[in-house]
Amino acid sequence: MITYKYRLYTTKKTCSIDAMLRECAYVWNHALALQRRYYKLFKKFIPYVRMAKHFTKTYERNLIHSQTLQEILERQDNAFQRFFKHLSKRPPKFRKSEDFTTLVFKGKGGYSLSGNIFKINRINKTYKFSLSRPYECNVKTLSVKRTPMGEYYIVIVTDANAKHHRKTHDGASVGVDFGLKTYMTLSTGERLTQPQYLRSNLVELRRLSRNHSKKQMGSNNREQARLALCKLHNKIVNQRRDYQWKLAHAMCREYDNIFLEDLVLTGMCRKWGRKMGDYAHGEFLQILQQVAEKYGCNVIKVSKWFASSRLCTCGYKNDDLSLRDRSWVCPQCGAEHDRDVHAANNILGEGIRLLESRGKTTMASAIGHLR
Numbered sequence: 001m002i003t004y005k006y007r008l009y010t011t012k013k014t015c016s017i018d019a020m021l022r023e024c025a026y027v028w029n030h031a032l033a034l035q036r037r038y039y040k041l042f043k044k045f046i047p048y049v050r051m052a053k054h055f056t057k058t059y060e061r062n063l064i065h066s067q068t069l070q071e072i073l074e075r076q077d078n079a080f081q082r083f084f085k086h087l088s089k090r091p092p093k094f095r096k097s098e099d100f101t102t103l104v105f106k107g108k109g110g111y112s113l114s115g116n117i118f119k120i121n122r123i124n125k126t127y128k129f130s131l132s133r134p135y136e137c138n139v140k141t142l143s144v145k146r147t148p149m150g151e152y153y154i155v156i157v158t159d160a161n162a163k164h165h166r167k168t169h170d171g172a173s174v175g176v177d178f179g180l181k182t183y184m185t186l187s188t189g190e191r192l193t194q195p196q197y198l199r200s201n202l203v204e205l206r207r208l209s210r211n212h213s214k215k216q217m218g219s220n221n222r223e224q225a226r227l228a229l230c231k232l233h234n235k236i237v238n239q240r241r242d243y244q245w246k247l248a249h250a251m252c253r254e255y256d257n258i259f260l261e262d263l264v265l266t267g268m269c270r271k272w273g274r275k276m277g278d279y280a281h282g283e284f285l286q287i288l289q290q291v292a293e294k295y296g297c298n299v300i301k302v303s304k305w306f307a308s309s310r311l312c313t314c315g316y317k318n319d320d321l322s323l324r325d326r327s328w329v330c331p332q333c334g335a336e337h338d339r340d341v342h343a344a345n346n347i348l349g350e351g352i353r354l355l356e357s358r359g360k361t362t363m364a365s366a367i368g369h370l371r
Contacts, residue, residue, distance in 0.1 A: 002160045006129040008152035013125050020063045025100035027072050048077035065110030065122050103144040136160045148230045173257035175348030177340050178281050185340035187348040197239045198278040248288045252295040259351025262301040302350045311346050
């Protein structure tokens with residue numbers, strides 16, 4: 001599947017999209033109230049099929065399409081299932097209308113597309129969007145999304161197969177060690193630093209935040225201050241994502257096998273706070289996995305319990321190593337190790353061992369980086 005995202009031109013007619021989103025929020029809250037009342041009476045959960053039948057018979061839709069209503073109920077059902085399976089900490093909650101930002105159409109029902117013209121059949125209104133590139137094949141889902149800045153986008157998911165990109169080095173492998181002082185260190189000895197976009201804009205963020213808090217609640221000035229603050233946050237996010245996407249493409253073009261450490265990101269964020277959030281290692285891992293699928297690369301995670309920085313090549317384990325020690329000398333063989341580079345090399349070795357045990361590669365192809 002391939003996803004396309006286009007900017008929707010904001011006009012007076014986009015107010016009707018806000019009205020549809022308000023009705024979506026009403027459906028969500030009404031279904032959640034039914035679930036809570038039913039559980040209070042019978043100690044049971046209403047399954048999705050039964051809830052959908054109930055809404056089909058009793059609810060009179062004014063603006064939203066039937067498939068959009070079903071998607072909202074299905075989304076809520078999935079949220080409850082995740083809670084029951086202990087994948088989320090809390091059940092779904094009631095939502096304000098301004099917090100409901102996505103309108104979903106499945107298949108070809110409820111809308112029509114013609115060039116850069118998008119029409120919602122239920123309300124008989126047409127909208128123009130910026131067709132930056134043509135979408136291919138059949139449309140599976142179409143979503144209308146509203147950002148905190150009041151901008152509108154349509155996201156089209158098609159059934160087209162993703163095109164694989166060319167690689168420059170077949171068979172090459174690399175180990176990656178994430179850090180705080182350096183964004184990441186490769187087993188080749190290369191150190192990559194990511195600009196801290198949040199830190200560089202922190203003074204301006206604080207100024208805009210103070211300006212927003214001083215404005216009167218509900219006034220136009222407060223809304224303008226909120227938009228200015230959202231604009232700066234959006235700029236920081238876009239800068240970070242641009243760097244991470246370019247880095248992921250560069251790594252996947254260069255290497256066939258990428259070995260990473262399975263980090264406990266929540267614990268690291270609690271310990272180091274803002275800097276971990278600014279680096280956004282978790283977001284980069286998701287981007288890297290998406291890009292690796294296009295290039296046909298392997299992204300392998302090494303166990304978080306693997307002592308990558310403490311193990312020497314001779315087998316000695318340095319249990320006294322602290323975070324302050326950036327280099328150390330093995331008392332058994334006398335080898336001197338740079339902490340980050342040595343950790344990346346150990347991750348590379350452990351990753352090759354995991355690949356060999358799975359039978360996906362041979363030693364000759366896995367150590368192609370030595371050629």
